[in-house]
Structure formats: C-alpha cells, structure tokens
Amino acid sequence: MSSKLRAILLGVALLLPSLVFLVMFTALPVAQTIINSFYRRNLATRNQPVWDGLGNYVRLFAADSDFWQVLTNTLFAIAIVVPISVILAFLFALLLNQRIRGIGWLRSSIFYPTILPMVSAASIWLLMFNVDFGLVNTFIKLVGGKAQNILGTTDWALWAVSFVIIWKLTGFLMVFYLAGLQGMPTDVMEAARLDGAGAWHTMRYITLPLLRGTTIFVITVAVTNAFQTVDHLYVMTQGGPNNASNLLLFNIYETNFRFQDSGLAYAETVVLLVLLIIFTIANTVVADQRSFDAQ
Amino acid sequence: MKIPTLSVKHMSAVLLATVLAACAQPPAPTAAPAKPAEPAKPAEAAKPAAGNVEVELLFPVAVGGPIAKIMDDYMARFNKANPGITAKATFAGGYADVLTKIQTTVQGGGKPAPVAVLLSTDLQSLLDADLLEPLDGYLAKAGDAYVNDFFPAFMLNSKDKNGKVWGVPFQRSTPVMYYNKAHFKEVELDPEKPPKNWAELLDASKKLTKPNGDRWGLQVPSDGFPYWLFQAGPISLGKNVVGAEPNKVFFNTPESLEALDFFVSLSQKDKVHPTGVIPWATTPDAFLAGKASMIYHTTGSLTNILSKATNPADVGVAFIPGKSGFGVPTGGGNLYIFKAAPQEQKDAAWKLMQFLSSPELAAEWSRDTGYIASRKSAYDTEVMKKLVAEKPQYGVARDQLQYAQKELTSHQGAQIQQIYGNAIQAAVEGKKDSKTALADAQTAADKVLSQFK
Known part of the structure; x- marks a missing residue:
C-alpha cells in the first residue's frame, strides 16, 4: 500500500464520523423533505401520501394564497430586525466597552432579555402592549397621545413582534461585539493615536475592519434568529390579525400541526430551506470578496 | 397570567x-x-x-x-x-x-x-x-x-x-355576556334588565362609554378564535354558518353579513367598542378593572371573574343579545x-x-x-342546587342552552375556523368591507372543502 493511499484512507476514516452524522441528520432529512413535498398528504387523503407532482407548490403560490403575505412578512421582519439589532448591538458594545462606574449593572440589564425564555419575554410584552392597561399605552397617554391597540392592528402587529425579536436579540449580539472589542490589539490603537488619528478615523479604518469577521458572524446569527424565532407569535398574536404578523416558521407549524396538511408544510419547509441557502451563499460570497479585497 | x-x-x-x-x-x-x-x-x-x-x-x-x-x-x-x-x-x-x-x-x-x-x-x-x-x-x-x-x-x-x-x-x-351592575346603576340603567337585543345593546353601550377610551360600553375579544363569539350573530338571526354536512359552510349569507356589519359599526361608527382586534386573554381583566362595562366571554371564565371581582354581586351574567332573538354556539x-x-x-x-x-x-x-x-340531571344534584341558589350566575348559561346551536366545524375544521376568523378581523379593522371579507372567506373555504367529497 502506497503511503499516498494510506494518507487518503486515513483522511476518509477521520472524516467518517462527522460524515455519518451529517448525512443522517442533515442530508437525509433534507432529501426526505424535498421528496415529501411532492406528495399531497392531509386529512383529505386520510393521511396517506398521494403523488401530486408540484401540486403543493401550485397551491402555495396560487394568486389568492396567504403564503405570499407570510413570505412578505418574513422578509420584512428580517429587513427590520437584522440591521437594527446589529447596529444597536455594536453601539451598546462600544458603550459598555468604556470604563464607567456602574458599567456591570448596565451590561447585565442590556444582556438580560437574552436570558429570558422567549415565551416569558413575549408574555411580558403582551401585557406591555395591552390596549387597556399596558405600560406602553399608559406612556403614550402620559405624553398626550391616543391609546393604540398595537397587537390588534394590522399596521402595527408586525412591527411589534419584530421589536420583541430585536429587544431579545440585541443583548446576545452585543456579547460578540464586546468580545471582539476587548480582544482588539492595543498596539494598533496606540500607533493610530501617535499618528494623530481621531476617534472617527480610528473607528472607520481600524475598529470596523478588525471587527469584520465578528460582523459577518453576527449578521448570520441575526438572520437565522429572525427566521427561527416564532415562539412569541404563539403567545402574542398567533400570526394575526388576519395574518398580519404570520411568519414563515410559524406558518409551517400551523399548516402541519393545526391544519394537518403535512404535504403543504413540507413544501413550505423547502421554501424556507431555499431562502436560507440563498442567504448563506450570499453571505459567504460577500465575506470572501471582502477578505480578498483586504489582501 | x-x-x-x-x-x-x-x-x-x-x-x-x-x-x-x-x-x-x-x-x-x-x-x-x-x-x-x-x-x-x-x-x-x-x-x-x-x-x-x-x-x-x-x-x-x-x-x-x-x-x-x-x-x-x-x-x-x-x-x-x-x-x-x-x-x-x-x-x-x-x-x-x-x-x-x-x-x-x-x-x-x-x-x-x-x-x-x-x-x-x-x-x-x-x-x-x-x-x-x-x-x-x-x-x-x-x-x-x-x-x-x-x-x-x-x-x-x-x-x-x-x-x-x-x-x-x-x-x-357557551359564550355569555358579563355586565357590570354598578356601571348600569351609575348611568341609570336597570341592573336587573341587561340588554336583550341589538338596539338595547347599542343604547346601553352608548350610555356606558366614556370618552378617551377610559371606559368602553362593550368589548368583544376577536383574536385567536374570533369566529366563536361572532357566530352568535348569525345563529340569532336564524342561519348558522354550519349545517349537518361537514363539507359545507355558510359564510357569505345575508345573516352573516348583517351580524358582521353590526359588529363592525360598534367600533367604527358608534365608537362604543375599542377598535382593532381585542385580546381574548385580557378581556376579563379589562372588565374587572372597570375598563369595559359589558364583555362577551366564555361561561368558563365565570368562576375566575367571580373570585377576582371586588364585589361579586355586581357581576351580572346575561344571554348574548341577538338582533331580536337569542343564539350562541356551544x-x-x-x-x-x-x-x-x-x-x-x-x-x-x-x-x-x-x-x-x-x-x-x-x-x-x-x-x-x-x-x-x-347533563340535565346534574342540575338536580345537591351540589348544583346549592351552587345555583347561592350564585344564580351559574344558572344563566344552562338557561341559554335552549338557544344554543352547533359550533363551527367541518373537514379541516381548524383551517375553516381560521378563514372565517380572518374575515372578521379584516372587517373589524376596516381593511375589507364586510361583504368582500365574507365573499373572500367563502371562496377560500370552498376551495379547502372541495378536497372532501
């Protein structure tokens, strides 16, 4: 046996355990989901899979389907949640990176929404947003405004549930930025200061570029979180009013478990997978591009 | 909570x-x-x-x-x-x-x-x-x-x-109407004569409502499963939204439309009911806090409401008023x-x-x-006789049962309920007029039900 062959075999052997797990828990379920999405399987077929070709997708993307709204809602929520929570996280990290008296207290108060279980957080905000006695409306009235039925209004519900994700997510993202800031080499900063760089220039040309890896990671986490966080919908709006705050993952849950239309739910899951893959590829390409530019 | x-x-x-x-x-x-x-x-x-x-x-x-x-x-x-x-x-x-x-x-x-x-x-x-x-x-x-x-x-x-x-x-x-007898006395309504029909309901609501949302005459929750409380309307008008066949529902009927129009006008035109979709879970709290003088809720909330009320004797329980008769789903x-x-x-x-x-x-x-x-015979037991004698509120839902009809159900029941509920929510918010909302709901429901022959 040549040494080259031996090296290859060794490599394969070392990869094998993770390969087995990857195939079993990722590749196979994905393949199974895609296959199942071509079958109609609901109570009308008495839970038996019936070959339906693209039937589920046709139903999903029919002109009068609620799914369009669900997709729009999901993309809207991500478009709000990701930039706001990432920017806020960065600003909070800058703030908390200072040596100020009482900073520990501030740090924990910004981080604490992360520790709360989502259902508890959602229950708190359900009461805060309540039209009759919620704190938010008490405040609005105090400053002379008119009480708003925030969760019960189509125009506000999606903003409100997105806000709760931001509230919950920002502290979590902040930790990564804080770690990045604290791991920042001090000699570079000193050199910049000696060269007469102001705060803005230091930020623009040193801090931000050095945090690029962190930012890419943080954006990935923010996007996956925005896709995955649905528990609060169950508590706060159940996707209502009239689907105004229905998000993709919550819709999949409803389709499968409440409406028992698993074929359709598989098709929706495939759409979710495709969206996540598109995002991951885009993110990787952008990240690679930037690191290439930097060289 | x-x-x-x-x-x-x-x-x-x-x-x-x-x-x-x-x-x-x-x-x-x-x-x-x-x-x-x-x-x-x-x-x-x-x-x-x-x-x-x-x-x-x-x-x-x-x-x-x-x-x-x-x-x-x-x-x-x-x-x-x-x-x-x-x-x-x-x-x-x-x-x-x-x-x-x-x-x-x-x-x-x-x-x-x-x-x-x-x-x-x-x-x-x-x-x-x-x-x-x-x-x-x-x-x-x-x-x-x-x-x-x-x-x-x-x-x-x-x-x-x-x-x-x-x-x-x-x-x-079943749904029942809870009303605050103290509020009734305050605006010189007879606390022992709750509204029996829509005209009286509207009249009482107008008297009970205070400006700036400080107090609403009537509050009917409409999140989660709005079809349930709303179904009382079409039933009282003599045409339930569901019949014996599990593959047919009747959303787009004159009765359904009349009920929806009345319901929408309470908040949009008469301003005796808060606008938008009202949460089910906190409506009893709004009632207990005196923020709403009359609410629709389940009879299942009775024990809860009575135990939390500062003066349980002021908690009135009444049939859900229809246009002229009564009617509720179970x-x-x-x-x-x-x-x-x-x-x-x-x-x-x-x-x-x-x-x-x-x-x-x-x-x-x-x-x-x-x-x-x-069961009927349960009301002949000592436990029940004693309860109804001490707290007459417990007898109201039983008496209302004579007007009770079938709750909305069908093939794909949960989905059909949601379709009707969405139509109600869209109309309550003024996003669709009642007629369009109901017609759209009927089309959507028929599409789902067409899978079942």
Whole structure:
C-alpha cells in the first residue's frame, strides 16, 4: 500500500464520523423533505401520501394564497430586525466597552432579555402592549397621545413582534461585539493615536475592519434568529390579525400541526430551506470578496 | 397570567384554587358502588385474572395546579369503585398538544392513551384521520336514557353527519355576556334588565362609554378564535354558518353579513367598542378593572371573574343579545376513545367516561371549573342546587342552552375556523368591507372543502 493511499484512507476514516452524522441528520432529512413535498398528504387523503407532482407548490403560490403575505412578512421582519439589532448591538458594545462606574449593572440589564425564555419575554410584552392597561399605552397617554391597540392592528402587529425579536436579540449580539472589542490589539490603537488619528478615523479604518469577521458572524446569527424565532407569535398574536404578523416558521407549524396538511408544510419547509441557502451563499460570497479585497 | 392559546376559551375557568377545599369532602356515590368489604362481583370474578388494566386519560389544561389535583382526586375515586382498573389522568398541554400527542403516537405505530379530552369540534378531523373507536356497542348497553340526559345542544357537535355519536360531552361551555351592575346603576340603567337585543345593546353601550377610551360600553375579544363569539350573530338571526354536512359552510349569507356589519359599526361608527382586534386573554381583566362595562366571554371564565371581582354581586351574567332573538354556539371539549388502544383498555376507558359524565361528577366539575354541567340531571344534584341558589350566575348559561346551536366545524375544521376568523378581523379593522371579507372567506373555504367529497 502506497503511503499516498494510506494518507487518503486515513483522511476518509477521520472524516467518517462527522460524515455519518451529517448525512443522517442533515442530508437525509433534507432529501426526505424535498421528496415529501411532492406528495399531497392531509386529512383529505386520510393521511396517506398521494403523488401530486408540484401540486403543493401550485397551491402555495396560487394568486389568492396567504403564503405570499407570510413570505412578505418574513422578509420584512428580517429587513427590520437584522440591521437594527446589529447596529444597536455594536453601539451598546462600544458603550459598555468604556470604563464607567456602574458599567456591570448596565451590561447585565442590556444582556438580560437574552436570558429570558422567549415565551416569558413575549408574555411580558403582551401585557406591555395591552390596549387597556399596558405600560406602553399608559406612556403614550402620559405624553398626550391616543391609546393604540398595537397587537390588534394590522399596521402595527408586525412591527411589534419584530421589536420583541430585536429587544431579545440585541443583548446576545452585543456579547460578540464586546468580545471582539476587548480582544482588539492595543498596539494598533496606540500607533493610530501617535499618528494623530481621531476617534472617527480610528473607528472607520481600524475598529470596523478588525471587527469584520465578528460582523459577518453576527449578521448570520441575526438572520437565522429572525427566521427561527416564532415562539412569541404563539403567545402574542398567533400570526394575526388576519395574518398580519404570520411568519414563515410559524406558518409551517400551523399548516402541519393545526391544519394537518403535512404535504403543504413540507413544501413550505423547502421554501424556507431555499431562502436560507440563498442567504448563506450570499453571505459567504460577500465575506470572501471582502477578505480578498483586504489582501 | 394567561397565555392565549387555543384552549384558553375553554380553560380560563380553570384558574381556581378555591375548589380544593370542596373536593376534600367525602365523594357522593357515583358509578357502580363497590364496597371494599364485599367480594368481587360474579362477572368480574368470572373473567380470567388478567391482572390490572391501566387506563390513561389525557387532558388539556391552560393552567396546572388545582385542575390536576381535582383530576387526581376523581381518578382515585374511580379506582376505588372499580377494582381491577387503575386509571390515571395525564396533563398533556393545550387541546392542540393532546391531539398532536395522539396523532404522532398512532402514526408512529404505537398504542395511544385509550381516552382523551379534545375539542368537540375536532370530531370531523378525528374521523378523517380514522382515530376514533365507535361508541355504538357501549352506548347500546348504556341505554337511550344515558345519551338523552345530555343537553341536546351539546350533542350537536358530538355526532357525525349521520347522527352517530362519537364523543361524550365533558367540559362544555357557551359564550355569555358579563355586565357590570354598578356601571348600569351609575348611568341609570336597570341592573336587573341587561340588554336583550341589538338596539338595547347599542343604547346601553352608548350610555356606558366614556370618552378617551377610559371606559368602553362593550368589548368583544376577536383574536385567536374570533369566529366563536361572532357566530352568535348569525345563529340569532336564524342561519348558522354550519349545517349537518361537514363539507359545507355558510359564510357569505345575508345573516352573516348583517351580524358582521353590526359588529363592525360598534367600533367604527358608534365608537362604543375599542377598535382593532381585542385580546381574548385580557378581556376579563379589562372588565374587572372597570375598563369595559359589558364583555362577551366564555361561561368558563365565570368562576375566575367571580373570585377576582371586588364585589361579586355586581357581576351580572346575561344571554348574548341577538338582533331580536337569542343564539350562541356551544364550545369546549368531549371525551373520545381511540381505536388503536388495546381492547381491555378501551373497555375500561368507557367505564371511566361513564364515571366522569355521571350527574354527580358533572355537577362537581361545573362547580370546580365554571363549565356547564353536561347533563340535565346534574342540575338536580345537591351540589348544583346549592351552587345555583347561592350564585344564580351559574344558572344563566344552562338557561341559554335552549338557544344554543352547533359550533363551527367541518373537514379541516381548524383551517375553516381560521378563514372565517380572518374575515372578521379584516372587517373589524376596516381593511375589507364586510361583504368582500365574507365573499373572500367563502371562496377560500370552498376551495379547502372541495378536497372532501
């Protein structure tokens, strides 16, 4: 046996355990989901899979389907949640990176929404947003405004549930930025200061570029979180009013478990997978591009 | 605090701890009394000693503590009266969780619990999924008197389109109107004469409403399952949104439209009702805090509202006013037996169901939770007589049952309910006019139902 062959075999052997797990828990379920999405399987077929070709997708993307709204809602929520929570996280990290008296207290108060279980957080905000006695409306009235039925209004519900994700997510993202800031080499900063760089220039040309890896990671986490966080919908709006705050993952849950239309739910899951893959590829390409530019 | 899940409407009563003391009383004799001193009955002795049959009852609750204890107490009494059977009650989440648990067990080829409490409106879906054990044999042995003792309104959602009974009423409810008698006196309305029709309702609401949202005349929750309270409108007008056929619903009717127009005008035109979609879970709190003078809610909230009210005597309970007559849907859960369970467990489960639906237990369950006792004879028991004498509010829902009709159900029931609910929400918010909203809902529902012939 040549040494080259031996090296290859060794490599394969070392990869094998993770390969087995990857195939079993990722590749196979994905393949199974895609296959199942071509079958109609609901109570009308008495839970038996019936070959339906693209039937589920046709139903999903029919002109009068609620799914369009669900997709729009999901993309809207991500478009709000990701930039706001990432920017806020960065600003909070800058703030908390200072040596100020009482900073520990501030740090924990910004981080604490992360520790709360989502259902508890959602229950708190359900009461805060309540039209009759919620704190938010008490405040609005105090400053002379008119009480708003925030969760019960189509125009506000999606903003409100997105806000709760931001509230919950920002502290979590902040930790990564804080770690990045604290791991920042001090000699570079000193050199910049000696060269007469102001705060803005230091930020623009040193801090931000050095945090690029962190930012890419943080954006990935923010996007996956925005896709995955649905528990609060169950508590706060159940996707209502009239689907105004229905998000993709919550819709999949409803389709499968409440409406028992698993074929359709598989098709929706495939759409979710495709969206996540598109995002991951885009993110990787952008990240690679930037690191290439930097060289 | 409560979380608005699907089950809250049926379960909000369950918050009560006050009942524990009552439950500690010696139980009234219920099912076949078997004194421990007596030898086993011949029939039982003749059976091969197969040992102990275990029966698991899955039940949904919105809040844990007391209900689980009450259930455990019921099980202990059943087990004492039925040697050879060990029944245990397992709390399994909300209604949807119990259903999911049974479905996944059966789909995975396992043996489900033999008996569970599920929504009465789940019947058609359970039949479509082929999960249910027919009760014919059991019911034949129990005799006609058993079925006929249940309030007929509760049986409407317990039968299939051919009139065959598949479930036994257990925790059943209807919507009622709660009104604040102190507020009525304050605006010189007769606190003993709550509104009986829409005209009186609107009139009272106008008098009771204070500006700036400080107090609303009427508050009807519309999140989660808005179809339920709203269904009272079309029923009172003589045309329910559902009939005997499980593949037809009637959303786009003149009656439905008239009811929706009236409902929308309360907030949009007359400003006696808050705008937008109102949360189910916190509406009783708004009532208790005096923010709303009249609310529609489930009779299941009665025990909760009475126990939290500063002056329970000021809590009025009335029929839901219709345009001229009355009308409400029923709601709540039935007991079902599942086909895939072993035969001896199913037989034991039937005994447990008979025990739980006995007049004495139905009366206790009503007292302990606020649900309507499912049988007429339950109201002849001492427990119920005493309760209604002391708190007449407990009798209102029973009296309203004569106007009660079938709750919205069909093939794909949950989805159809949501379609109708979305139409109501869209109209309440003024996003669609009532006519378009109902026409769209009818089209969407017909599309779903066309899969079922």
